[in-house]
Amino acid sequence: MRDAKRILEEKDISPSLQRVIILKYLQEHPNHPTVEDVYHDLIDDIPTLSKTTIYNTLKLFTQKGIVYQLAVPGNEAHYDYSEGYHAHLLCEECGGIFDIESDISLNIENDLEGHLILGIEVIYRGICRNCRKE
Amino acid sequence: MRDAKRILEEKDISPSLQRVIILKYLQEHPNHPTVEDVYHDLIDDIPTLSKTTIYNTLKLFTQKGIVYQLAVPGNEAHYDYSEGYHAHLLCEECGGIFDIESDISLNIENDLEGHLILGIEVIYRGICRNCRKE
DNA sequence: TTGACTTTTATAATGATTACAAAAATGTAG
DNA sequence: CTACATTTTTGTAATCATTATAAAAGTCAA
Incomplete structure (x- = not known):
């Protein structure tokens, strides 16, 4: 750290x-x-x-x-705060937020449809593994 | 429509x-x-x-x-409300939100690290084409 | 030690959203 | 058509996160 x-x-x-x-x-x-x-x-x-x-x-x-x-x-x-990039899962059941080891080596082009891209955020919505068991 | x-x-x-x-x-x-x-x-x-x-x-x-x-x-x-999937760009200058025709045919697997995935949202952060001109 | 500047703090104000209960609209059985 | 039950809408008040503001505390250099 x-x-x-x-x-x-x-x-x-x-x-x-x-x-x-x-x-x-x-x-x-x-x-x-x-x-x-x-x-x-x-x-x-x-x-x-x-x-x-x-x-x-x-x-x-x-x-x-x-x-x-x-x-x-x-x-x-x-x-x-995190040093490496990762996506997030939002659980619709419990509201929890989980890190996802996203392998999306997203084609972050500097230029996308004329816009300057500085960062990207990926959010999955679903049911987390804990709530799923119930 | x-x-x-x-x-x-x-x-x-x-x-x-x-x-x-x-x-x-x-x-x-x-x-x-x-x-x-x-x-x-x-x-x-x-x-x-x-x-x-x-x-x-x-x-x-x-x-x-x-x-x-x-x-x-x-x-x-x-x-x-939208029928087709698209990502969004958040402009850090003007706060505007722009649609991005994302070609991310994201490997939406139903199961990701044990979580059930129902949807995905991609947000780019950057400077939009309008603010860029100034 | 003094004074300028930065940082922190407490309180009040703002702004989005929700809770609540009454009013209006809708549907249904007689 | 009427009476009653249910759903939907409405206005007001309450809540909750966040920001504004100004005073207090801390830092630093002359």
């Missing part, structure tokens, strides 16, 4: 206590946490932590391309 | 005035309208129309698989 402080410095973000802790949290919790998740899990470590800080920090990280906001319609935003 | 009333009946939805008009609107406006868009454009035709009705109706349509909610993180939900 890459050093959080170094990642921030490379992106010209001053590595404040809160920012480093939030980034470390995202690195250690690749389960697509929400702002609420981050807050709930860190408030014991930093009792002064404010939700606004988490919002601000995650917005900053997103703009800098360190994390990205997962598109889940109609709900809170989920955040994903 | 398929008959709206028939589509509803096939899905066991009683074709009330509002439902038919909302579905027709979605058919005729494939530009991924929001609830606000639908309301704004239909309130002149049906002065009694309530936003709640649009929310309820679109939720119903989504559950029945007639339309689907487009995943745009951090904003209102956009709705899409």
Whole structure:
């Protein structure tokens, strides 16, 4: 796992206590946490932590391309820090989000119908293996 | 364009005035309208129309698989009725959503790592051709 | 140590969506 | 046609995530 402080410095973000802790949290919790998740899990470590800080920090990280906001319609935003590319499965039963080792070596052309393409996101919708058993 | 009333009946939805008009609107406006868009454009035709009705109706349509909610993180939900599959480009400059004629004949296997796959959504992020010119 | 600047924090405001209960519309049995 | 049950729509209030704002705290250099 890459050093959080170094990642921030490379992106010209001053590595404040809160920012480093939030980034470390995202690195250690690749389960697509929400702002609420981050807050709930860190408030014991930093009792002064404010939700606004988490919002601000995650917005900053997103703009800098360190994390990205997962598109889940109609709900809170989920955040994903990950070094390798992967797709996601959205379970329609339990609402869970699962990583999919997508082999879609998507023909990401820079130019697609005149648009400049910077990234791609693949979302599968279905029933996850856990809900399927029931 | 398929008959709206028939589509509803096939899905066991009683074709009330509002439902038919909302579905027709979605058919005729494939530009991924929001609830606000639908309301704004239909309130002149049906002065009694309530936003709640649009929310309820679109939720119903989504559950029945007639339309689907487009995943745009951090904003209102956009709705899409379309007969053929296509991907979407999200412009990071203007926020616009563009259809992409995706040739991804994605290997939609029913089973992917144990999950049951029902659908797939591909979202490109980038700069649209209009913003690019500037 | 002072002052400028950045970061964090708490509170209030906004905006989308949902809950709820009443009103209107529709369907059905007598 | 009428009375009653059910469905659908509507308006209002409530909820929930997110953003705006301004004060407080922290950082850093002269």
